[in-house]
Amino acid sequence: MPVNIRIPTPLRKLTHDEEVVETSAENIGQAIADLETRYPGIEERLLDESGEVRRFVNVYVNEEDIRFLDNKDTAIKDGDEVSIIPAIAGG
Amino acid sequence: MVEQQGYMKALCCRECGEEYPLEARHVCELCFGPLEVVYDYEAAKRKMTRQTIEGRPQSMWRYAELLPVAGEPTVGREVGFTPLVKADRLAKRLGIRELWIKNDAVNYPTLSFKDRVVSVALSRAREMGFEVVACASTGNLANSVAANAASAGLTAFVFIPNDLEKGKVVNSLIYNANVIGIKGHYDEVNRLCAEIAGKHNWAFVNVNMRPYYAEGSKTQGFEIMEQLGWKIPRHTVVPMASGSLLTKIHKSYQEAVKVGLVEESEYSVHGAQATGCSPISQAFKQGQDFFKPVKPDTIAKSLAIGTPADGFYALKVFKETAAASDDVTDDEIREGIKLLAETEGIFAETAGGVTVGVAKKLIASGAIPADDSAVLCITGNGLKTLDAVENHAGSTREIAPSLREFESLLDSDKELAAATQ
Ligand SMILES: Cc1ncc(COP(=O)(O)O)c(C=O)c1O
Numbered sequence: 001m002p003v004n005i006r007i008p009t010p011l012r013k014l015t016h017d018e019e020v021v022e023t024s025a026e027n028i029g030q031a032i033a034d035l036e037t038r039y040p041g042i043e044e045r046l047l048d049e050s051g052e053v054r055r056f057v058n059v060y061v062n063e064e065d066i067r068f069l070d071n072k073d074t075a076i077k078d079g080d081e082v083s084i085i086p087a088i089a090g091g
Numbered sequence: 092m093v094e095q096q097g098y099m100k101a102l103c104c105r106e107c108g109e110e111y112p113l114e115a116r117h118v119c120e121l122c123f124g125p126l127e128v129v130y131d132y133e134a135a136k137r138k139m140t141r142q143t144i145e146g147r148p149q150s151m152w153r154y155a156e157l158l159p160v161a162g163e164p165t166v167g168r169e170v171g172f173t174p175l176v177k178a179d180r181l182a183k184r185l186g187i188r189e190l191w192i193k194n195d196a197v198n199y200p201t202l203s204f205k206d207r208v209v210s211v212a213l214s215r216a217r218e219m220g221f222e223v224v225a226c227a228s229t230g231n232l233a234n235s236v237a238a239n240a241a242s243a244g245l246t247a248f249v250f251i252p253n254d255l256e257k258g259k260v261v262n263s264l265i266y267n268a269n270v271i272g273i274k275g276h277y278d279e280v281n282r283l284c285a286e287i288a289g290k291h292n293w294a295f296v297n298v299n300m301r302p303y304y305a306e307g308s309k310t311q312g313f314e315i316m317e318q319l320g321w322k323i324p325r326h327t328v329v330p331m332a333s334g335s336l337l338t339k340i341h342k343s344y345q346e347a348v349k350v351g352l353v354e355e356s357e358y359s360v361h362g363a364q365a366t367g368c369s370p371i372s373q374a375f376k377q378g379q380d381f382f383k384p385v386k387p388d389t390i391a392k393s394l395a396i397g398t399p400a401d402g403f404y405a406l407k408v409f410k411e412t413a414a415a416s417d418d419v420t421d422d423e424i425r426e427g428i429k430l431l432a433e434t435e436g437i438f439a440e441t442a443g444g445v446t447v448g449v450a451k452k453l454i455a456s457g458a459i460p461a462d463d464s465a466v467l468c469i470t471g472n473g474l475k476t477l478d479a480v481e482n483h484a485g486s487t488r489e490i491a492p493s494l495r496e497f498e499s500l501l502d503s504d505k506e507l508a509a510a511t512q
Pocket residue numbers: 089090091203204229230231232330331332333334335336337393394440442470471
């Protein structure tokens with residue numbers, strides 16, 4: 001069972017409208033690199049010039065923000081769920 | 092070219108400047124930056140004179156040219172124009188020359204500043220043809236979406252953390268909205284809502300409708316300036332959850348200068364948070380230009396957002412306006428609520444306690460000089476957060492319906508007063 005990555009609406013053009021894609025990468029950084037090989041252009045949407053996850057992008061592994069884990073080095077394993085979500089306003 | 096609607100020209104990415112049509116969308120496809128409404132300021136300037144505005148009904152819609160609806164507003168036409176109260180007794184206690192309270196605790200219809208943003212978001216949602224409206228909320232937004240949707244005949248789904256104050260929960264349920272309590276804190280509610288918004292074609296006021304919604308907060312700033320006699324206040328203290336209200340009050344001051352309603356003058360817009368959820372004020376104090384997300388733990392549940400979407404822009408506002416940001420503990424929040432109530436007769440919710448507490452600190456530290464003037468934004472009503480203060484407000488003293496018992500109560504008070512002198 002691979003890892004499922006949920007793709008947010010603004011990126012679905014790049015994934016040909018796929019809402020969920022799979023990866024067998026072992027951490028978040030590798031997963032993004034893996035996505036880039038299959039959906040060229042996606043990496044520069046997610047990472048800034050220095051290669052870090054963009055300020056306005058939130059990445060979650062099993063509902064936990066990777067900034068509470070190991071950022072791009074956060075490990076992922078079979079059956080994990082990754083979500084990529086733009087920052088949203090308050091309430 | 093994007094087609095202009097009313098005074099709105101387009102949506103534009105705050106980060107990279109990419110333009111988008113005036114749709115229900117909130118994120119730049121290129122860089123994930125937030126989208127913002129751009130106006131035709133030249134046209135707005137011709138229409139918005141002090142005189143025409145003063146002749147309009149007393150609601151937030153008297154500034155309609157700079158609000159993001161194409162036609163006439165249809166939801167919440169009576170919202171806003173809350174009192175700006177000169178707070179001399181509180182000024183004395185805080186040690187400042189002049190102090191004003193902008194009292195959105197009595198905003199219409201649900202007693203918080205959120206009625207402003209919801210009135211805009213739902214008016215816009217309706218003109219775009221949506222029939223279902225929704226939000227992720229720390230409580231007040233849910234109340235306002237539920238009430239305003241009811242009066243507009245729209246279906247509402249409101250998502251809240253499941254540990255909110257009873258007053259806030261009942262205040263959403265009573266309007267027959269779909270109230271969904273999420274087992275988690277606000278940031279988890281928010282994440283879920285982003286995913287739901289990607290699936291269902293609803294008007295999520297703070298997700299896909301965010302560019303329109305957020306603009307509603309500017310009206311608090313416009314009103315403050317008009318009520319001060321068309322002046323930008325020297326200091327403004329604003330409570331922050333996502334930081335959206337603060338950045339929009341700042342924007343209202345800039346826009347008022349741009350369309351010629353006020354003279355340009357020096358001002359500072361200061362931010363207030365609860366220590367138990369203070370990612371923005373911590374980043375400010377550490378001199379960082381980006382915050383670190385936190386897990387909230389505070390009685391100020393309305394402000395409990397650990398990943399504030401506008402935190403980055405709030406930090407920029409402090410820099411640009413030579414302002415400060417600070418935070419207060421739960422005890423200081425309760426003291427702030429009591430102090431405002433005892434001195435001005437205004438019962439604010441926990442966010443108001445945060446604002447008063449932080450104002451006190453900023454005046455004491457000199458960040459707001461004692462010989463200056465300041466406006467405190469009180470954004471929500473204390474009756475909704477009774478849980479936070481009920482064991483700290485003292486208790487009633489019960490006696491029989493007997494004059495003798497009452498007189499002896501007064502006598503014992505006198506004795507006590509004499510003994511403690
Ligand atoms: C009473 C009250 N004041 C202030 C705020 C802060 O709002 P913002 O997310 O715009 O910073 C909120 C947010 O929910 C609130 O309920």
